[in-house]
Amino acid sequence: MSSVVHFWNTEVLSIFYFYSFFLGRIDSCFTSGVPLCRSPSSIYKGKQPCERRSSYALLKQSRGSVVGACSCCAGLTVAMEVKHLGGWQRPLLLASTLILVSIVYGETLTTQLRQFRSASSAALDTRWKKITGFFGNDDFYLYVCGIVLSIQIPFWSGGLLFMFLDYYNWPRWTRKYKLQPGTHEPVDLNRLKETIKVVLINQWSVSVPILIFSYFLKKITNTMPVFHELPSLQRFFIDFLIFIIVDEIGLYYVHRLMHHPKLYARVHKKHHEWPAPIAITFVYSTRMEFILNMIPVVLGPMLTNPHLFTLWAWYAFVHLRGLKNHSGYDIPGLTSSEEHNYHHMMSNACFSRSPVLDWLHGTDKGFRAYMARKELEKKG
């Protein structure tokens, strides 16, 4: 019994979240999408049911099963089973497995996790102290130069990589991930030079002065981020989650505002000069747009005043995400860039980074129809 109580401490609760996510993923493999063809009464004479997850035309649907025309079985009508672990079954399965795991492994798991955590956090603390030592433990260098580097290093490493792909059109296998095949193969060198120039102007003549100004503001208001000890993992993730939510909501409305006819031509049209964007066009904009786009990004950190390390990680994340969303590639293993790619193509839909607010405001209707068409074309 003591192991069950032990199980519910903070460390193992994090395992719970990962585990439930993992289980949810396994479960969804079996329930979402296309059902398995298992018809015992298949009229596909002398053969077993195909047992493949194939496309089918729905004929009849009842609880637990569907009847459809399976494309694998040469279009013959077969019954297909769908095992839905919906309603109360999924949480019950999850809870019973967790209780079982907690009884058997709870104590061992907790001890091992605690040991691992203290060993790894000591190693990380030492490394962090070396980094702050490199900046002479001076808050000006840590804040201003640290943030500049946390933006410049990921942005230009990723940006140069995508420029290489777009300019040399190589390696060839990357072509199959292009969202708008045939565009920028290769990218026009003069346009590329012009874009790099605008990006550098925005980054160095707008971003850096604002950063220096914010440093002095933080000194005056005594809100300089702490940097001596690394933040706890919980604090880091909570801050990050707040930044993502605030940024998501802020960006949607700022972006929609920039599409207002009175503002569009003066503020946002420049960014839309690339209907098929390339990675670094993330920062290709007028200076006014660049400043407006900064608001949702800095609003979260202004609300929570995070640790300096969290701040560096956030700015690096924002720039890598921006590169990915504008890259024009659907990078395997990462979230899709289709939404923002569609926004550049059509200009009047998909204003946010995640689909939530677009779905809520109905600004994703055209996009969903576009994706359905794309899926049909892929099938053939």
Ligand SMILES: [Zn+2]
């Ligand atoms: Zn864009």
Ligand SMILES: [Zn+2]
């Ligand atoms: Zn736009």
